[in-house]
Amino acid sequence: MKQLYTQHCAECHGAERLGGMGPALLPGNLGRLKMEEARQVIAEGRPATQMPGFAQQLSAEEITLLADLAFTAPEEMPDWTLEDMRASQLVPHPAGSLPDKPAFEADMMNLFIVVELGDNHATLLDGDRFEPIHRFATRFALHGGPKYSADGRYVYFASRDGWISKFDIYNLKTVAEIRAGINTRNLAVSPDGRYVLVGNYLPHSLVILDGRNLDPLQVIPVRDEEGNSSRVSAVYTAPPRNSFIAALKDLTEVWEIQYPQATDSGTPEFSLRRIRLDDYLDDFFFDPEYRHLMGAARNAKNGQVVDLDAGRKVDDLDLDGMPHLGSGITFEYEGRRVLATPHLKKSEVSVIDLTTWKTIRRIETLGPGFFMRSHENSPYAWVDVFFGPHKDAMHVIDKRSLEIIKTLRPEPGRTAAHVEFTRDGSHALVSLWEMDGALMVFDAKTLEEVKRLPMRKPSGKYNVWNKTRYSEGTSH
Ligand code: HEC
Numbered sequence: 095m096k097q098l099y100t101q102h103c104a105e106c107h108g109a110e111r112l113g114g115m116g117p118a119l120l121p122g123n124l125g126r127l128k129m130e131e132a133r134q135v136i137a138e139g140r141p142a143t144q145m146p147g148f149a150q151q152l153s154a155e156e157i158t159l160l161a162d163l164a165f166t167a168p169e170e171m172p173d174w175t176l177e178d179m180r181a182s183q184l185v186p187h188p189a190g191s192l193p194d195k196p197a198f199e200a201d202m203m204n205l206f207i208v209v210e211l212g213d214n215h216a217t218l219l220d221g222d223r224f225e226p227i228h229r230f231a232t233r234f235a236l237h238g239g240p241k242y243s244a245d246g247r248y249v250y251f252a253s254r255d256g257w258i259s260k261f262d263i264y265n266l267k268t269v270a271e272i273r274a275g276i277n278t279r280n281l282a283v284s285p286d287g288r289y290v291l292v293g294n295y296l297p298h299s300l301v302i303l304d305g306r307n308l309d310p311l312q313v314i315p316v317r318d319e320e321g322n323s324s325r326v327s328a329v330y331t332a333p334p335r336n337s338f339i340a341a342l343k344d345l346t347e348v349w350e351i352q353y354p355q356a357t358d359s360g361t362p363e364f365s366l367r368r369i370r371l372d373d374y375l376d377d378f379f380f381d382p383e384y385r386h387l388m389g390a391a392r393n394a395k396n397g398q399v400v401d402l403d404a405g406r407k408v409d410d411l412d413l414d415g416m417p418h419l420g421s422g423i424t425f426e427y428e429g430r431r432v433l434a435t436p437h438l439k440k441s442e443v444s445v446i447d448l449t450t451w452k453t454i455r456r457i458e459t460l461g462p463g464f465f466m467r468s469h470e471n472s473p474y475a476w477v478d479v480f481f482g483p484h485k486d487a488m489h490v491i492d493k494r495s496l497e498i499i500k501t502l503r504p505e506p507g508r509t510a511a512h513v514e515f516t517r518d519g520s521h522a523l524v525s526l527w528e529m530d531g532a533l534m535v536f537d538a539k540t541l542e543e544v545k546r547l548p549m550r551k552p553s554g555k556y557n558v559w560n561k562t563r564y565s566e567g568t569s570h
Contacts, residue, residue: 095159102148103160111164112172112276113255116145117234119164122277122295123254125235132161142213174256174276174297179310182273187262189269189306196264198227203246203559204517205263209236212529212551216240216251218263221516221557224535224545228266233257238280238328239554239569243287243305246558250290252281258292260308263558270308274301282331282338289353289362291338293326300326300340300351302364312364318345327376328420330570332384335402339387341378346371348387348400369405373398379419379433381448382566388433388446390417399451409451415440421465423475424448424566425493434491436463436477443477445496455496460484465512468493468567469560471519472538475567478511485509488524490541500541504534515567517559525552 106116136157139147204221218228233253240251251259256275261268275294282291290303300314317323324344340349350367375389390397397411415437422435431448445455464480479487488510490500504510509527526532533552535545560568
Protein backbone atom coordinates (compact mmCIF):
# COMPACT_ATOMS: atom_id res chain seq x y z
CA MET A 95 0.00 0.00 0.00
CA LYS A 96 2.82 2.34 0.98
CA GLN A 97 4.49 1.56 -2.32
CA LEU A 98 1.31 2.26 -4.29
CA TYR A 99 1.05 5.58 -2.51
CA THR A 100 4.68 6.49 -3.14
CA GLN A 101 4.37 5.60 -6.80
CA HIS A 102 1.11 7.42 -7.61
CA CYS A 103 0.33 9.99 -4.97
CA ALA A 104 3.44 11.14 -3.08
CA GLU A 105 4.49 13.54 -5.80
CA CYS A 106 1.51 15.80 -5.02
CA HIS A 107 0.41 14.81 -1.52
CA GLY A 108 3.91 14.52 0.02
CA ALA A 109 6.02 11.48 0.94
CA GLU A 110 4.57 11.43 4.49
CA ARG A 111 1.06 12.51 3.37
CA LEU A 112 1.65 15.95 4.87
CA GLY A 113 0.64 17.65 1.63
CA GLY A 114 2.46 19.47 -1.11
CA MET A 115 0.84 20.78 -4.24
CA GLY A 116 -2.20 18.70 -3.19
CA PRO A 117 -3.71 18.72 0.31
CA ALA A 118 -2.48 16.62 3.26
CA LEU A 119 -4.06 13.16 3.30
CA LEU A 120 -4.39 12.63 7.06
CA PRO A 121 -7.60 11.82 8.94
CA GLY A 122 -7.84 15.23 10.64
CA ASN A 123 -7.26 17.05 7.36
CA LEU A 124 -10.10 15.47 5.42
CA GLY A 125 -12.88 17.53 6.98
CA ARG A 126 -16.26 16.09 6.16
CA LEU A 127 -15.01 13.94 3.31
CA LYS A 128 -16.50 10.46 3.61
CA MET A 129 -14.73 7.22 2.72
CA GLU A 130 -17.02 6.68 -0.28
CA GLU A 131 -16.33 10.19 -1.55
CA ALA A 132 -12.58 9.66 -1.12
CA ARG A 133 -12.78 6.50 -3.25
CA GLN A 134 -14.69 8.40 -5.89
CA VAL A 135 -12.20 11.29 -5.94
CA ILE A 136 -9.30 8.83 -6.35
CA ALA A 137 -11.08 6.93 -9.14
CA GLU A 138 -12.48 9.87 -11.07
CA GLY A 139 -10.35 12.82 -9.99
CA ARG A 140 -11.83 16.19 -9.26
CA PRO A 141 -12.95 18.26 -12.23
CA ALA A 142 -11.25 21.63 -12.77
CA THR A 143 -8.48 20.80 -10.29
CA GLN A 144 -5.10 19.08 -10.58
CA MET A 145 -6.36 15.90 -8.92
CA PRO A 146 -6.29 13.25 -11.67
CA GLY A 147 -8.51 10.14 -11.81
CA PHE A 148 -6.85 6.74 -11.33
CA ALA A 149 -9.62 4.37 -12.46
CA GLN A 150 -7.59 3.38 -15.56
CA GLN A 151 -4.39 2.59 -13.66
CA LEU A 152 -5.58 1.17 -10.35
CA SER A 153 -8.00 -1.64 -9.48
CA ALA A 154 -11.02 -1.03 -7.23
CA GLU A 155 -9.19 -2.85 -4.40
CA GLU A 156 -6.14 -0.65 -4.77
CA ILE A 157 -8.29 2.47 -4.72
CA THR A 158 -9.97 1.26 -1.52
CA LEU A 159 -6.56 0.60 0.06
CA LEU A 160 -5.42 4.11 -0.75
CA ALA A 161 -8.62 5.66 0.57
CA ASP A 162 -8.15 3.64 3.78
CA LEU A 163 -4.64 4.96 4.03
CA ALA A 164 -5.85 8.54 3.92
CA PHE A 165 -8.12 7.84 6.91
CA THR A 166 -5.34 6.13 8.92
CA ALA A 167 -3.26 8.19 11.36
CA PRO A 168 0.51 8.04 10.79
CA GLU A 169 2.44 5.89 13.28
CA GLU A 170 4.42 8.80 14.59
CA MET A 171 3.04 12.25 15.20
CA PRO A 172 4.73 14.39 12.55
CA ASP A 173 6.52 17.51 13.74
CA TRP A 174 6.61 20.90 12.07
CA THR A 175 9.56 22.97 13.22
CA LEU A 176 10.61 26.59 12.77
CA GLU A 177 12.97 25.33 10.05
CA ASP A 178 10.10 23.60 8.21
CA MET A 179 8.14 26.84 8.40
CA ARG A 180 11.01 28.98 7.16
CA ALA A 181 11.56 26.63 4.23
CA SER A 182 7.91 27.04 3.20
CA GLN A 183 7.77 30.85 3.45
CA LEU A 184 7.01 32.90 0.34
CA VAL A 185 7.24 36.69 0.33
CA PRO A 186 6.46 37.94 -3.18
CA HIS A 187 5.85 41.52 -1.94
CA PRO A 188 7.80 42.35 1.23
CA ALA A 189 6.19 44.83 3.64
CA GLY A 190 6.67 48.39 2.40
CA SER A 191 7.18 47.47 -1.27
CA LEU A 192 3.64 48.19 -2.55
CA PRO A 193 1.79 51.54 -2.76
CA ASP A 194 -0.10 52.71 0.35
CA LYS A 195 -3.05 53.94 -1.71
CA PRO A 196 -5.90 51.68 -2.80
CA ALA A 197 -5.81 50.65 -6.46
CA PHE A 198 -9.61 51.06 -6.75
CA GLU A 199 -12.36 53.30 -5.41
CA ALA A 200 -14.82 52.14 -2.79
CA ASP A 201 -15.64 52.67 0.86
CA MET A 202 -12.61 50.70 2.07
CA MET A 203 -14.30 50.03 5.42
CA ASN A 204 -17.44 48.59 3.83
CA LEU A 205 -15.78 45.80 1.89
CA PHE A 206 -16.49 42.13 2.37
CA ILE A 207 -14.33 39.10 1.85
CA VAL A 208 -16.56 36.20 0.82
CA VAL A 209 -14.96 32.76 1.08
CA GLU A 210 -15.97 30.39 -1.69
CA LEU A 211 -15.12 26.92 -0.40
CA GLY A 212 -16.44 25.22 -3.53
CA ASP A 213 -13.43 26.00 -5.66
CA ASN A 214 -11.04 27.49 -3.08
CA HIS A 215 -11.45 31.12 -4.02
CA ALA A 216 -12.31 34.35 -2.21
CA THR A 217 -14.23 37.33 -3.56
CA LEU A 218 -13.64 40.91 -2.47
CA LEU A 219 -17.03 42.60 -2.58
CA ASP A 220 -18.03 46.26 -2.58
CA GLY A 221 -20.49 46.55 0.33
CA ASP A 222 -22.29 49.61 -1.09
CA ARG A 223 -22.94 48.42 -4.62
CA PHE A 224 -22.78 44.66 -3.98
CA GLU A 225 -20.44 44.21 -6.93
CA PRO A 226 -17.37 41.94 -6.86
CA ILE A 227 -14.12 43.92 -7.06
CA HIS A 228 -11.73 41.00 -7.36
CA ARG A 229 -11.81 37.21 -7.17
CA PHE A 230 -8.66 35.27 -6.27
CA ALA A 231 -7.46 31.72 -5.52
CA THR A 232 -6.90 30.74 -1.91
CA ARG A 233 -5.08 27.80 -0.37
CA PHE A 234 -7.03 24.53 -0.15
CA ALA A 235 -9.87 24.45 2.43
CA LEU A 236 -9.73 27.73 4.33
CA HIS A 237 -10.57 27.31 8.00
CA GLY A 238 -11.68 29.51 10.86
CA GLY A 239 -12.49 32.82 9.18
CA PRO A 240 -10.09 35.43 7.76
CA LYS A 241 -8.91 38.25 10.05
CA TYR A 242 -8.27 41.90 9.14
CA SER A 243 -5.55 44.25 10.30
CA ALA A 244 -7.09 47.12 12.30
CA ASP A 245 -6.76 49.60 9.40
CA GLY A 246 -8.58 47.19 7.09
CA ARG A 247 -5.76 47.02 4.55
CA TYR A 248 -4.67 43.43 5.05
CA VAL A 249 -6.54 40.20 5.47
CA TYR A 250 -5.00 37.01 6.86
CA PHE A 251 -6.26 33.55 5.95
CA ALA A 252 -5.57 30.15 7.51
CA SER A 253 -6.09 26.90 5.60
CA ARG A 254 -6.79 23.52 7.10
CA ASP A 255 -3.35 22.33 5.98
CA GLY A 256 -1.64 25.10 7.94
CA TRP A 257 -1.01 27.69 5.23
CA ILE A 258 -1.21 31.27 6.45
CA SER A 259 -1.64 33.87 3.69
CA LYS A 260 -1.52 37.64 3.96
CA PHE A 261 -3.45 39.51 1.26
CA ASP A 262 -3.09 43.24 0.57
CA ILE A 263 -6.59 44.54 -0.22
CA TYR A 264 -5.32 47.93 -1.43
CA ASN A 265 -3.14 46.27 -4.08
CA LEU A 266 -5.18 43.09 -4.59
CA LYS A 267 -2.16 40.85 -4.08
CA THR A 268 -1.08 38.01 -1.82
CA VAL A 269 2.02 39.49 -0.20
CA ALA A 270 3.29 36.70 2.06
CA GLU A 271 2.60 33.05 2.86
CA ILE A 272 3.94 30.46 5.25
CA ARG A 273 2.94 26.99 6.34
CA ALA A 274 2.67 27.21 10.13
CA GLY A 275 1.31 23.75 10.85
CA ILE A 276 0.14 20.49 9.36
CA ASN A 277 -3.46 20.76 10.49
CA THR A 278 -4.54 24.19 11.62
CA ARG A 279 -7.70 25.51 13.29
CA ASN A 280 -7.52 29.27 12.95
CA LEU A 281 -5.49 32.42 13.44
CA ALA A 282 -5.76 35.67 15.39
CA VAL A 283 -4.11 39.03 14.66
CA SER A 284 -3.09 41.62 17.27
CA PRO A 285 -4.87 44.97 16.74
CA ASP A 286 -1.61 46.69 15.82
CA GLY A 287 -1.00 44.01 13.18
CA ARG A 288 2.40 43.15 14.61
CA TYR A 289 1.68 39.57 15.59
CA VAL A 290 -0.29 36.67 14.19
CA LEU A 291 -1.05 33.69 16.41
CA VAL A 292 -1.83 30.33 14.80
CA GLY A 293 -3.53 27.46 16.64
CA ASN A 294 -2.75 23.93 15.42
CA TYR A 295 -4.28 20.49 15.79
CA LEU A 296 -1.17 18.93 14.35
CA PRO A 297 1.41 19.23 15.74
CA HIS A 298 0.13 20.25 19.18
CA SER A 299 1.40 23.81 19.00
CA LEU A 300 0.80 27.53 18.89
CA VAL A 301 2.89 29.54 16.45
CA ILE A 302 3.62 33.26 16.65
CA LEU A 303 4.37 35.02 13.37
CA ASP A 304 5.54 38.54 12.67
CA GLY A 305 2.55 40.29 11.05
CA ARG A 306 4.62 42.00 8.36
CA ASN A 307 6.14 39.21 6.27
CA LEU A 308 4.89 36.30 8.40
CA ASP A 309 8.38 35.44 9.68
CA PRO A 310 7.96 32.74 12.32
CA LEU A 311 9.02 34.07 15.73
CA GLN A 312 8.21 31.31 18.15
CA VAL A 313 6.66 27.87 18.47
CA ILE A 314 4.92 27.18 21.77
CA PRO A 315 4.38 23.44 22.31
CA VAL A 316 1.00 22.92 23.97
CA ARG A 317 1.55 20.78 27.08
CA ASP A 318 0.48 20.84 30.69
CA GLU A 319 3.04 20.71 33.47
CA GLU A 320 2.97 16.90 33.48
CA GLY A 321 3.87 16.88 29.80
CA ASN A 322 0.45 15.85 28.38
CA SER A 323 -0.03 17.57 25.06
CA SER A 324 -3.17 19.01 23.49
CA ARG A 325 -4.69 20.16 20.26
CA VAL A 326 -5.61 23.85 20.06
CA SER A 327 -9.29 24.30 19.21
CA ALA A 328 -9.21 28.05 18.60
CA VAL A 329 -7.26 31.24 19.21
CA TYR A 330 -8.74 34.68 19.85
CA THR A 331 -7.52 38.27 20.12
CA ALA A 332 -8.44 40.15 23.34
CA PRO A 333 -7.58 43.76 22.39
CA PRO A 334 -8.14 45.49 25.76
CA ARG A 335 -5.88 42.91 27.40
CA ASN A 336 -3.05 43.09 24.83
CA SER A 337 -3.22 39.36 24.65
CA PHE A 338 -4.29 36.31 22.74
CA ILE A 339 -6.45 33.61 24.32
CA ALA A 340 -6.15 29.96 23.31
CA ALA A 341 -8.84 27.30 23.76
CA LEU A 342 -7.39 23.82 24.22
CA LYS A 343 -9.13 20.64 23.19
CA ASP A 344 -7.45 18.05 25.42
CA LEU A 345 -6.37 19.94 28.57
CA THR A 346 -8.52 21.54 31.27
CA GLU A 347 -6.69 24.83 30.85
CA VAL A 348 -7.18 28.13 29.03
CA TRP A 349 -4.05 29.95 27.94
CA GLU A 350 -3.44 33.67 27.73
CA ILE A 351 -0.45 34.83 25.72
CA GLN A 352 0.62 38.39 26.40
CA TYR A 353 2.39 40.17 23.58
CA PRO A 354 4.78 43.09 24.02
CA GLN A 355 3.52 46.67 23.71
CA ALA A 356 4.19 48.60 20.52
CA THR A 357 6.66 50.78 22.42
CA ASP A 358 8.81 47.85 23.52
CA SER A 359 11.92 47.31 21.45
CA GLY A 360 14.36 44.44 21.08
CA THR A 361 13.46 40.76 20.82
CA PRO A 362 9.76 40.36 21.56
CA GLU A 363 8.94 38.38 24.70
CA PHE A 364 5.66 36.53 24.92
CA SER A 365 4.51 35.45 28.33
CA LEU A 366 2.23 32.50 28.87
CA ARG A 367 -0.37 32.38 31.60
CA ARG A 368 -2.22 29.14 32.37
CA ILE A 369 -5.72 29.32 33.77
CA ARG A 370 -6.67 25.96 35.23
CA LEU A 371 -10.25 24.77 34.96
CA ASP A 372 -12.19 21.83 36.29
CA ASP A 373 -13.51 20.84 32.88
CA TYR A 374 -12.61 21.04 29.20
CA LEU A 375 -13.66 24.21 27.36
CA ASP A 376 -13.04 24.45 23.67
CA ASP A 377 -15.41 27.08 22.31
CA PHE A 378 -15.51 30.62 23.71
CA PHE A 379 -17.36 33.88 23.83
CA PHE A 380 -16.06 37.03 25.55
CA ASP A 381 -18.02 39.83 27.16
CA PRO A 382 -17.46 43.19 25.43
CA GLU A 383 -14.79 44.24 27.99
CA TYR A 384 -12.89 40.95 27.65
CA ARG A 385 -13.11 40.54 31.40
CA HIS A 386 -15.07 37.29 31.27
CA LEU A 387 -14.88 34.30 29.05
CA MET A 388 -17.89 32.08 28.54
CA GLY A 389 -16.83 28.64 27.48
CA ALA A 390 -18.42 25.37 26.54
CA ALA A 391 -17.08 21.96 25.74
CA ARG A 392 -18.27 19.65 23.05
CA ASN A 393 -19.02 16.86 25.52
CA ALA A 394 -19.88 18.73 28.71
CA LYS A 395 -23.33 19.28 30.15
CA ASN A 396 -22.82 22.90 31.08
CA GLY A 397 -20.85 25.95 30.16
CA GLN A 398 -18.63 27.92 32.49
CA VAL A 399 -17.85 31.56 33.12
CA VAL A 400 -14.19 32.32 33.73
CA ASP A 401 -12.99 35.63 35.19
CA LEU A 402 -9.86 36.31 33.17
CA ASP A 403 -8.38 38.75 35.69
CA ALA A 404 -8.86 36.46 38.66
CA GLY A 405 -7.96 33.44 36.54
CA ARG A 406 -10.74 31.22 37.81
CA LYS A 407 -14.24 29.98 37.18
CA VAL A 408 -16.90 32.22 38.69
CA ASP A 409 -20.14 30.60 37.56
CA ASP A 410 -21.82 27.86 35.57
CA LEU A 411 -23.93 28.43 32.49
CA ASP A 412 -27.09 26.50 31.83
CA LEU A 413 -26.06 25.49 28.33
CA ASP A 414 -26.25 21.96 26.99
CA GLY A 415 -26.64 20.75 23.42
CA MET A 416 -23.29 22.10 22.23
CA PRO A 417 -23.77 25.85 22.09
CA HIS A 418 -21.81 27.44 19.25
CA LEU A 419 -20.50 30.26 21.44
CA GLY A 420 -17.93 31.26 18.85
CA SER A 421 -20.82 32.60 16.80
CA GLY A 422 -22.70 34.26 19.68
CA ILE A 423 -23.75 37.93 19.67
CA THR A 424 -24.63 40.47 22.35
CA PHE A 425 -27.28 43.20 22.51
CA GLU A 426 -29.38 45.20 24.98
CA TYR A 427 -32.62 43.59 26.07
CA GLU A 428 -34.86 45.36 28.60
CA GLY A 429 -31.98 47.46 29.85
CA ARG A 430 -29.47 44.69 30.32
CA ARG A 431 -26.79 43.16 28.14
CA VAL A 432 -27.48 39.67 26.89
CA LEU A 433 -25.69 37.01 24.87
CA ALA A 434 -27.58 34.96 22.28
CA THR A 435 -26.14 31.75 20.90
CA PRO A 436 -27.33 28.95 18.62
CA HIS A 437 -26.68 25.29 19.44
CA LEU A 438 -25.10 22.68 17.19
CA LYS A 439 -27.10 19.82 18.75
CA LYS A 440 -30.33 21.43 19.83
CA SER A 441 -33.15 23.27 18.08
CA GLU A 442 -32.99 26.49 20.01
CA VAL A 443 -31.27 29.79 20.59
CA SER A 444 -30.31 30.51 24.21
CA VAL A 445 -30.38 34.04 25.57
CA ILE A 446 -28.21 34.64 28.64
CA ASP A 447 -28.11 37.67 30.93
CA LEU A 448 -24.49 38.83 31.05
CA THR A 449 -24.82 40.13 34.62
CA THR A 450 -26.41 37.16 36.33
CA TRP A 451 -25.25 34.49 33.84
CA LYS A 452 -28.77 33.04 33.89
CA THR A 453 -30.53 31.77 30.80
CA ILE A 454 -33.49 34.10 30.41
CA ARG A 455 -35.02 32.69 27.23
CA ARG A 456 -34.88 29.64 24.99
CA ILE A 457 -36.16 30.42 21.52
CA GLU A 458 -37.30 27.29 19.74
CA THR A 459 -36.01 26.93 16.17
CA LEU A 460 -36.61 24.50 13.30
CA GLY A 461 -33.26 22.79 13.87
CA PRO A 462 -29.75 23.26 15.22
CA GLY A 463 -28.06 26.45 14.01
CA PHE A 464 -24.50 27.34 13.15
CA PHE A 465 -24.28 31.10 12.69
CA MET A 466 -26.09 34.00 14.30
CA ARG A 467 -25.65 37.68 13.47
CA SER A 468 -27.08 41.11 14.10
CA HIS A 469 -26.00 44.76 13.97
CA GLU A 470 -26.23 47.76 16.30
CA ASN A 471 -28.55 49.48 13.78
CA SER A 472 -30.93 46.59 13.26
CA PRO A 473 -33.71 45.44 15.58
CA TYR A 474 -33.32 41.91 14.23
CA ALA A 475 -30.97 39.00 14.80
CA TRP A 476 -30.70 36.34 12.11
CA VAL A 477 -29.94 32.70 12.77
CA ASP A 478 -29.58 29.84 10.30
CA VAL A 479 -30.89 26.28 10.62
CA PHE A 480 -27.76 24.59 9.43
CA PHE A 481 -28.53 20.98 10.24
CA GLY A 482 -31.48 18.76 9.38
CA PRO A 483 -34.46 18.94 7.03
CA HIS A 484 -34.94 22.70 7.50
CA LYS A 485 -31.46 23.73 6.37
CA ASP A 486 -33.10 26.01 3.83
CA ALA A 487 -34.64 28.15 6.56
CA MET A 488 -33.32 31.36 8.10
CA HIS A 489 -35.03 32.72 11.21
CA VAL A 490 -35.32 36.42 11.91
CA ILE A 491 -35.65 37.19 15.63
CA ASP A 492 -36.85 40.53 16.99
CA LYS A 493 -34.31 41.55 19.64
CA ARG A 494 -37.01 43.52 21.50
CA SER A 495 -39.42 40.61 22.01
CA LEU A 496 -37.05 37.64 21.58
CA GLU A 497 -39.62 36.14 19.20
CA ILE A 498 -39.09 34.77 15.71
CA ILE A 499 -40.98 37.23 13.54
CA LYS A 500 -40.21 35.68 10.17
CA THR A 501 -38.69 32.54 8.69
CA LEU A 502 -37.18 33.04 5.25
CA ARG A 503 -36.74 30.20 2.78
CA PRO A 504 -34.85 31.80 -0.11
CA GLU A 505 -34.40 28.48 -2.04
CA PRO A 506 -36.54 25.61 -0.78
CA GLY A 507 -34.47 22.48 -0.15
CA ARG A 508 -31.10 24.21 -0.37
CA THR A 509 -28.90 25.38 2.50
CA ALA A 510 -29.19 29.04 3.50
CA ALA A 511 -26.51 29.93 6.04
CA HIS A 512 -24.15 32.47 7.57
CA VAL A 513 -25.37 36.05 7.72
CA GLU A 514 -23.26 39.18 7.85
CA PHE A 515 -24.44 42.80 7.85
CA THR A 516 -23.11 45.76 5.92
CA ARG A 517 -21.23 48.48 7.80
CA ASP A 518 -24.40 50.54 8.41
CA GLY A 519 -26.60 47.53 9.12
CA SER A 520 -28.93 48.29 6.20
CA HIS A 521 -28.41 44.97 4.43
CA ALA A 522 -27.86 41.36 5.44
CA LEU A 523 -25.84 39.04 3.22
CA VAL A 524 -26.67 35.33 3.28
CA SER A 525 -24.98 32.35 1.61
CA LEU A 526 -26.80 29.87 -0.55
CA TRP A 527 -24.28 27.28 0.65
CA GLU A 528 -24.23 25.01 -2.41
CA MET A 529 -21.77 24.21 -5.19
CA ASP A 530 -23.88 26.22 -7.64
CA GLY A 531 -24.75 28.61 -4.85
CA ALA A 532 -25.06 32.34 -4.50
CA LEU A 533 -24.57 35.32 -2.27
CA MET A 534 -28.01 36.71 -1.48
CA VAL A 535 -28.45 40.30 -0.35
CA PHE A 536 -31.47 41.18 1.81
CA ASP A 537 -32.83 44.55 2.80
CA ALA A 538 -32.43 44.30 6.59
CA LYS A 539 -35.66 46.26 7.21
CA THR A 540 -38.15 44.86 4.72
CA LEU A 541 -36.46 41.40 4.75
CA GLU A 542 -36.86 41.26 0.94
CA GLU A 543 -34.09 39.87 -1.26
CA VAL A 544 -32.65 42.67 -3.40
CA LYS A 545 -29.76 41.00 -5.22
CA ARG A 546 -28.21 37.63 -5.93
CA LEU A 547 -24.66 36.92 -7.11
CA PRO A 548 -23.76 33.37 -8.25
CA MET A 549 -20.88 31.86 -6.24
CA ARG A 550 -19.22 28.46 -5.67
CA LYS A 551 -20.36 27.20 -2.27
CA PRO A 552 -19.95 30.54 -0.50
CA SER A 553 -19.41 29.98 3.24
CA GLY A 554 -18.41 32.89 5.46
CA LYS A 555 -18.44 36.58 4.58
CA TYR A 556 -16.66 39.20 6.62
CA ASN A 557 -17.31 42.94 6.70
CA VAL A 558 -14.18 45.04 7.31
CA TRP A 559 -15.90 47.62 9.51
CA ASN A 560 -17.93 45.23 11.64
CA LYS A 561 -14.95 42.97 12.22
CA THR A 562 -12.33 45.61 12.95
CA ARG A 563 -14.67 47.69 15.15
CA TYR A 564 -15.79 44.64 17.07
CA SER A 565 -19.48 45.14 16.28
CA GLU A 566 -21.65 43.55 18.96
CA GLY A 567 -23.57 41.74 16.23
CA THR A 568 -20.75 39.62 14.87
CA SER A 569 -18.14 37.15 16.08
CA HIS A 570 -14.51 38.17 16.20
C1 HEC B 1 -0.88 15.77 -9.94
C2 HEC B 1 -1.10 15.95 -8.56
C3 HEC B 1 -1.90 14.89 -7.78
C4 HEC B 1 -1.70 13.52 -7.78
C5 HEC B 1 -0.68 12.70 -8.55
C6 HEC B 1 -2.67 13.00 -6.84
N1 HEC B 1 -3.42 14.01 -6.31
FE1 HEC B 1 -4.96 13.81 -4.99
N2 HEC B 1 -5.32 15.81 -5.12
C7 HEC B 1 -4.57 16.73 -5.81
C8 HEC B 1 -5.14 18.05 -5.62
C9 HEC B 1 -4.61 19.36 -6.19
C10 HEC B 1 -6.28 17.89 -4.80
C11 HEC B 1 -7.25 18.99 -4.33
C12 HEC B 1 -8.38 19.13 -5.32
C13 HEC B 1 -9.34 20.22 -4.95
O1 HEC B 1 -8.99 21.39 -5.09
O2 HEC B 1 -10.45 19.87 -4.53
C14 HEC B 1 -6.36 16.46 -4.51
C15 HEC B 1 -7.35 15.90 -3.72
C16 HEC B 1 -7.36 14.58 -3.30
C17 HEC B 1 -8.31 14.03 -2.37
C18 HEC B 1 -9.47 14.80 -1.73
C19 HEC B 1 -9.01 15.53 -0.49
C20 HEC B 1 -10.07 16.36 0.18
O3 HEC B 1 -9.85 16.71 1.35
O4 HEC B 1 -11.08 16.69 -0.43
C21 HEC B 1 -7.97 12.73 -2.16
C22 HEC B 1 -8.66 11.75 -1.23
C23 HEC B 1 -6.81 12.46 -2.97
N3 HEC B 1 -6.48 13.61 -3.65
C24 HEC B 1 -6.15 11.25 -3.02
C25 HEC B 1 -5.12 10.96 -3.91
C26 HEC B 1 -4.50 9.67 -4.03
C27 HEC B 1 -4.85 8.46 -3.18
C28 HEC B 1 -3.58 9.77 -5.02
C29 HEC B 1 -2.72 8.68 -5.60
C30 HEC B 1 -3.45 7.57 -6.15
C31 HEC B 1 -3.61 11.15 -5.50
N4 HEC B 1 -4.55 11.83 -4.80
C32 HEC B 1 -2.78 11.65 -6.50
C33 HEC B 1 -3.46 16.45 -6.57
C34 HEC B 1 -2.98 15.18 -6.87
